[in-house]
Every structure is written in structure tokens, then in C-alpha cells.
Amino acid sequence: MSTRRQLIKGSIVGLFSAGAASVMATPKDQPQQFDEVYDLVIIGAGGAGLSAGGHAAEDGKKVLILEKMSFPGGSSAISGGQWAAAGTPFQKAENIVDSEELFIKDMMEVGHGVCDPELVKAFVSASGREHDWMTKTSGMKPIKVMVNSGMSVPRSHRYNSSKVTMFYYEYAKKMGAKIVMNAKAEHLLWDNDKKEITGVSVSDKNGNIKNYGSKNGVLLATGGFARNPKLLAKYSPGSKDAVAISGGGTTGDGLLMAQEYGADVADVAYVKPTYGFTLNPKHVSDKSSVFYAGALIVNNKGKRFIRENDSYKTIGEAALAQDKGQSFMVFDETIRVQALPKDPREPRFMGEKGKTDFGFVGNTIEEVAQKADIDPKALRATVDDYNANAPKGTDSLGRNTLAGGYGKPIALTEAPFVIIPATACLLSTYCGLKVNKDLQVLDVFGEPIKGLYAAGEVCGGFHGQSSMSGTGFAKAFSLGRLAYESMTQKK
Numbered sequence: 001m002s003t004r005r006q007l008i009k010g011s012i013v014g015l016f017s018a019g020a021a022s023v024m025a026t027p028k029d030q031p032q033q034f035d036e037v038y039d040l041v042i043i044g045a046g047g048a049g050l051s052a053g054g055h056a057a058e059d060g061k062k063v064l065i066l067e068k069m070s071f072p073g074g075s076s077a078i079s080g081g082q083w084a085a086a087g088t089p090f091q092k093a094e095n096i097v098d099s100e101e102l103f104i105k106d107m108m109e110v111g112h113g114v115c116d117p118e119l120v121k122a123f124v125s126a127s128g129r130e131h132d133w134m135t136k137t138s139g140m141k142p143i144k145v146m147v148n149s150g151m152s153v154p155r156s157h158r159y160n161s162s163k164v165t166m167f168y169y170e171y172a173k174k175m176g177a178k179i180v181m182n183a184k185a186e187h188l189l190w191d192n193d194k195k196e197i198t199g200v201s202v203s204d205k206n207g208n209i210k211n212y213g214s215k216n217g218v219l220l221a222t223g224g225f226a227r228n229p230k231l232l233a234k235y236s237p238g239s240k241d242a243v244a245i246s247g248g249g250t251t252g253d254g255l256l257m258a259q260e261y262g263a264d265v266a267d268v269a270y271v272k273p274t275y276g277f278t279l280n281p282k283h284v285s286d287k288s289s290v291f292y293a294g295a296l297i298v299n300n301k302g303k304r305f306i307r308e309n310d311s312y313k314t315i316g317e318a319a320l321a322q323d324k325g326q327s328f329m330v331f332d333e334t335i336r337v338q339a340l341p342k343d344p345r346e347p348r349f350m351g352e353k354g355k356t357d358f359g360f361v362g363n364t365i366e367e368v369a370q371k372a373d374i375d376p377k378a379l380r381a382t383v384d385d386y387n388a389n390a391p392k393g394t395d396s397l398g399r400n401t402l403a404g405g406y407g408k409p410i411a412l413t414e415a416p417f418v419i420i421p422a423t424a425c426l427l428s429t430y431c432g433l434k435v436n437k438d439l440q441v442l443d444v445f446g447e448p449i450k451g452l453y454a455a456g457e458v459c460g461g462f463h464g465q466s467s468m469s470g471t472g473f474a475k476a477f478s479l480g481r482l483a484y485e486s487m488t489q490k491k
Helices: 002-009 047-058 074-078 089-093 101-111 115-138 160-173 229-235 254-260 312-320 332-339 366-372 376-392 471-487
Strands: 015-018 019-023 036-038 041-045 062-065 082-084 144-146 154-158 177-178 182-191 194-205 208-213 219-220 272-276 294-298 327-331 360-362 417-425 439-441 448-455
Touching: 036 062, 041 047, 041 194, 041 208, 047 062, 047 074, 047 160, 047 471, 062 208, 074 082, 074 160, 074 312, 074 471, 082 115, 082 471, 101 115, 115 160, 115 471, 160 177, 160 471, 182 208, 182 254, 194 219, 219 254, 254 448, 272 312, 294 376, 327 332, 360 366, 366 376, 366 417, 448 471
Parallel strands: 036 208, 041 062, 041 219, 062 177, 194 448, 219 448
Antiparallel strands: 015 019, 082 154, 144 154, 182 194, 194 208, 272 417, 294 327, 327 417, 360 417, 439 448
16 A cells, blocks of 8 residues: 555655645756755744744754745734633633643534644643743733633633734844745745755745755745635635735745645635624724623524534634624623723723724613614514523523633623624634644645645644634744744754
């Protein structure tokens, strides 16, 4: 069997594989002489690339980080800044009992068992280790520790995402990593004698080409493909109506470059938008997660259509499938007080009682429904049914917790009542190249493509059918370091 596999594989070196479809592509042989040679070449200066580059430079490696945009940070810098980690000192200070084992269990359940257990285990361990290093080295502390989608206990450590990302950027520079902006990776370079990736060909903003060699392989830290319509149409046609809020550089470059060498993909069939954004969103700050705290989600007919404690990805997919893609978050003053004033991203709710400038407020369910153009009688019936059953654990849709498996549903009874029109956006694609636990990119035969690694959003296999909130941000920084260690075989 192995001989047959080798024969088949040898006949299609350079196969471009994108799921079921495939075409021939010619590997780009390395030039006779590289313009510059480094210990590590990293493509992408988001969280994953900066983490890998900073740790590598700290260990004395000669590092090059290439970024096609004119600024660093990628999607990490504009994300919600939630870092999921288990057993941290900040959890212990709040008497939150958590463990890596429970974290792994939650991720496997959220992913419906489809995610790779070895990858999940590697990520969970790396996330805690890197979070500990980041807080000790930077002196930063989380704004708060909270429960989010898919968590059975609070383990989402919230930070200002741009501050965390800039810390990694400054740290990488301080350690001596070379970071080049406006440098677009065009294709990977293949050493036909060694049968491995040894570098990358790069263009600057004027179209000039340089070829960079890497002694320890090339790391793809290029982010997702939320801003590539062709890839979305192929892998996530259900997301075509979702607005992309990801970094401007998330056009799938790394995915496509790797596929020129036969790279396989994982979980791309499960790419889903993220729920909770206000209409016409421009930034992650336009997202409200008030449904975590007990808000109902209804369609324009005033009917619930999803369990509100499902993953925000599952909710997002279901929301876009509603009539006109419309949905609404409905809650009362008790939930507002508990959830929104504690969230520093929600200054719109910090004013006078019940006031909002992106929703509707009323003293009764009927009044606020009328303002939101929802059938008042239908919404009243929905709220009454929920109030009578959810707190008792007999909800018709099966909701028996708040976010994930945490907390108990509460009735909506205290005026004023608020309705926020909501939609789902592509905050990330979070699925992509198939990798092993050492973050080596795998080909369609399940074998590593020698010299090629991936970290961050470009990787698939960690999330499965859905995603736990806080794992995307954590995945970038923690897997960046893990990738560097794998590339250099650091123990």
C-alpha cells in the first residue's frame, strides 16, 4: 500500500488540491541564489506570526516576518480580545474551578466531536502556557474573566486586543526580528533535490521581487479567507450574505499557496458567521453578546428559532437563514443591568436607564415589539412561553443554561424592555489547512509537506463544526509559539 501511495504521490507532485476539485500546478523551484537567508521566514504579522517571530528572535534566531498590509496586527488586533485559557491565576482569584481536561471536553462538545483531539489537546496546553507568559512579561491583566459561547465555566479572559497585539509586535522588534510591511508573498519556493519548501518569493508595493530562504522551513500565519469571495463561494456559500469584519488581509493567500503543493484542508465545510452584530456593522465593537446573559433571539415574526445557548456560530448560520436574514435580541432591564454595563465595549448602554441608540425600548413587550415592527401578540406569546418554562428547565427548544453550559435561564419581566436588530458577520473563517499536532501542513495523503508549517486562523482541525468563543484569539498567539518550537525542534 505504501509503495502504491508513493507512486501515486510522485506522479502528482505539485498537485493543487482544494477539496474534490484539483488541477495541475508546477512547483516553484528555489532560485540558484536567495536574496537573503534566515533561520525562520514567517508570512503574516498578525498574532500568530508576531508570536512565533518574537519567541524565535528571543532564542537568538535570525527571523524575517513578512506582512502584505502596510500595518501589523491582522485580525488579532481588531478582534474581541477574548483569550480562552484554563486554570489561570485570574480564574483562581475568582474561585473559578477549571482545568485543561474540562477545556478539552468543552471544545470537543462544541465541535460535535469532529475536531482533531490531538490538535485540541495541543492547543489547550499551549494556550494556558502562552497566556501565562504574556501576562507575566507584559504586566497586563484581563479586564474581566467571563463565560462565553461553548464554555461550562468562565475561562474567557478579555483584553484590549490591539494592546495585546502591539505588545507582541514591539516584543518581536525588541528581540531583533525583522518585520517588513507591504511585502506580499507570491508563492512558496521548492527545493527539488531536498523535496521540501525552503523559501518564499515576495513582491513589494512597486512590484519588485525578492526571494527569501529559510533554514527551518516557512511558517504560514496568513489568517483566513473571509475577504475572498471565490473561496467563500466554494467553502461557505451560506455565508455569502454575511458582512466580513475580519482583517483587511484575510484573502486566503496562505491557503492557496499551500494548495499548490497538495495541501489538504480541514473543517472548511463548517465555516459559519458569528452572531450578535448590529445591522450595518463596521467593527467588532458593533457586536453585542447579550444573549449569553439571557436575551431571547427571535425572527421578524416574533418566534424563537434557535437555542440561545448554542454556539454563536450555530446561531449565526440559523439567523442568516431566517426571512430577509432578520433576527432580534429581546431582553429586559434585569439582563441589561447584569450584562451590558459591565462590558466596556458597550458605552451605548451606560446612559440613562434603558436607553439605547441602536435598538428599541418600551415599557411593555407589546410597545417595544411595535417599535421594532414585530407582531406584538406573537412576541408576547413567545416571551410568556419562555418565562413559564425556561427557568424550570422545560424550555420548548431545550435551553436550560445561559451561555454554553453555564448559568440558569431567567424570566424577562422587568421593564423597560429592549429589542436589538441583529445579524451575523464573518469575524473569522477559523478553518483551513490540515495540520498535525506539530503544526506541519499535511497533504491530501495525510503526510507532512516538508518545510511547511501553519499557525493561527489559517489552520483547520481545532474547531470542528463550531467554535468556542475566545479560542480564535488564543489560537493565534499560542500556536505561533508552538509552530516555532516545532520548526526548530525546541523542547
